[in-house]
Amino acid sequence: MKKRTVKMINAVLAATMGLTLMAAGCGSSSGSSSTGSTAADTTAPETSAATEGTTSTASGEESSGAPGDVMSSEEIIRKASGEGKISNWGIGNQYEILALLAKYDLPLEYLSEDFTMDAFDDDTSTLASAMTYNELGLVKNSYDGAYGYGDTVGYIDMNDEGVAMLEDNIFCTKEFAAQNPETVKAFLYASIKGWQYAVEHPDEAAQIVYEAGSSVSQDHQKYMASEVAKLVETDMNGNTVTDIGKIDDAAMKQTLDIAQQYVTLDDSSAQEAFAALTVDDICDSSLYDAAMASTDGKFNVEKNEVSIQLKWLPQAQFMGYYVADAKGYYDEVGLKVNIVSGGGDISETTAVNNGTVDFGVTWPTNMAVANAGGMNLVEVAQIFQRSGMTLVYKYDNFRK
């Protein structure tokens, strides 16, 4: 019996030694392989300078700027769809992609993207959804956390494809709007002022957001601010927006049409209610118009303290509110505004509907679906005038 134990111990020892040797071998190979990563590390400080370069070139570039030997958008979409490598996050973000697929008579199937662009990185997905102000920047730029593809990737813009849907808006419940019209007007007045300032000074806005408690690196925050500014001041057709935050009826109609075609709800009564919705059921421009008509910015507010629920964590996507707060625009109209950060699956529609917060930022589609389910929400302003959704691809995967 003792012999056996000794044998066993010996075997274990031998195994350990073997493993140690292997580890040593691995160590040397890791030494050689790590040169790549150390090289990346040493370049990191320089990238802060380089980043600005990439940022400006990245933002100046349009999807048409692709090299000549790359396929056309349609060919790319057809190829990726044929391989089953188009991806999107789902959970209410997928309708533009579905509309795009339908436009080219392709099967309405897509892969689920997780939090990351790793699937795009390793070619599991060759045509991946990316917001211009977030994922697209992470793919292109080379700051910490980003993938650094630079000019080797192109993207298909939903606005160009005619399947764009509107995104970030401001909404509240119909009761709140009816009971506190002056408060809503005051809030809109100050918020739009904040947005105007933010769009004109994106770098300063990014800094304000960053200081307000950011969950995003500073470099990325700046990139995001510059891209968000474009979504706010350009409409779906590429024209400059004159009234920031005004609800564009035609764009809203397009959004609702696409939504009504592709949103499928398991709840049949909600589905019927959704199909019957019109733009007037979910939007009310009158308060925005009244707020903008004010010359002195004085409102007789019914409620001094209001809160706004963001769709995500503090980031430049919501810079207008942070700027309005930091610059004292809210104080000027007699409001104390509490900006409640969202994130994850927090449902801004639910939070507004049950009165936890007064205002919310969401996408019109989400709001319309919530209304179909029995909520009573109304959009009072439309901040993003064009879709930030793109499909990003590597040129190398789609050469002719």
Added chain:
Amino acid sequence: MVKKVNKIFDHKWASTLLWIIAIIIVWEIAACIVAATKRTPENILPHLYQIVAAIFSPKEVSSGMTAIMIVLTSARATILRSLLGFLLGIAAGFLLALIMKMSGLLEKMLFPYLMLIQLIPVLGLAPIVLSITGDINKSRIIIAAILSFYPVATNTLAGFKSVSRDKYDLMYTYAAKKRTIYTKVLIPSAIPYFFTGTKIAAPMAITASILVDTLQGDGGLGCMLSQSLKHAMSIYVFWLIVFFSAFIGILSTHLMSWIEALISPEKRVIRKAKREDRKMKAAKAPEAAKDYVYDRRARMCSKRRS
């Protein structure tokens, strides 16, 4: 030589160390392979030294904080919430077990539902709890409480039931009051079981808190986990959080063992026995000292055999 090695492996820590080394080796081999084949290896499997380097990296990742500062500040929020929820949960669990012990009918009534609570997915609860409380922090505390509640309640109840008939009989011969029976017999004998429950509940409360963080945002480890995974900041924040959350999960279990050792009378007896008489006959050890007894028995048996 062999004897010396043998002796070293008599200690538990030595074999634990061996396993940890083995895991590190496997990890590093995999990391080498990943580094050689993938474009961005740090997203899939970075080398351990890179993760360690991230701890000490002075580079600001976000909000003027370094990676480790982010992890620690968000950990504070998460740990605080899960601790509050955990305390609430174990208190409620213990009370419920007591009530169920007092009334057999209530036990019959509630026990199946206790099982059912465990089967409801956390995420299903999260938004509903949020809409009821209207406050993110409160909702997370309540969810942590609900999750830690179940193991404590069932284990404590099992503890109450483990009291043998002899002990009741003894108390009856003393003409002890019902209250005395509870305070002197039932509750003390349920305490080891209660701690078994808390040892399961503690990491669960933390896991739940992190999970709900990822779903609801507003700070916390889970929130930062998903943010860094989205590459909103350095990916190493993600790896740090993975390791850190595993670490606090393990620590929480051990913490419960320490607290148990501090306050429960049985454990004090065991320590005393260990100190005073290492060769004490196993059979004489107090009944509650099971682990220790069997441990020793196994060892003695193996010695005898060899």
Added chain:
Amino acid sequence: MAQTTQKIKRPKTLYQRFKENSKAQSAATIVMPVLLGVVIVILWQSQALHHLLRTNTFTLPLLTRIGEIFGENLDKIWDNSVATMTVAFVGLLIGSLLGYGVAIFAALCPRVGKGGLTVIGAFASIPVVALAPVMNNWTKDVSDVASVRSMVAKILVVMLIAAANMCLNAYRGLTELKPYAMDLMDTYAAKKRTVFVKLQLPNSVPYIFTALKVSVPSSIITAIVSEYFAEYIIGVGRQIRENIVLAQYPTAWAYIAAACLLGVAAYVVLMIAQSILLRRYH
């Protein structure tokens, strides 16, 4: 019950008679939970529960409404349930076998194996959320088909959790023998193999069920949670999440109910298996 011995001379109250009547007791085991269930249903349906919790029928829809949607979408719910169940079951099976294997290893050579228990126990404390996305990345090369590799990733997560649980319990089952059982074996001069097969293995059976009682619900919940992060869109968990984000609470509740039903069904199966197996051994 024990309390009655104290008052044995006094005339029995109705309550005591009830307590001592085993038929009444077993009836109560069924009647009482059902009674509470009925009360809850009434409270829920009459919206008293909503007042109590200060919520509305929007986030907490009426049961009839949930049932209606459940009935409407039986096919879809079934498909998603099958996907979730497959992940949970396969993960549980592989994980439990793996955990049991490690436990045997630890029981046979405690010197090396015990450290493994500590390490595996540590796995049980790792939050699933942290594992799920990592597993997605690790399984990219497993298959070209998204549904397959995403399922493998989910199974791996469930597997780890189940393995940890089984390992710790099975080890106790293999080593915490009845006092003097080992001595008896020694007097028989039984071989180590015989001891293992005749004593240790049967002794571990109840512990396996202890482990499974925890593993079964937790593997279902783990499967559901890992679905939130999975690459391929299917499963009860994914449906719950999508519907909650779209504020479709009645539908989300229908899937929550499905998840509960899955858990209850699995638990019942486990209980039946336990009563059959344990009767044979003990």
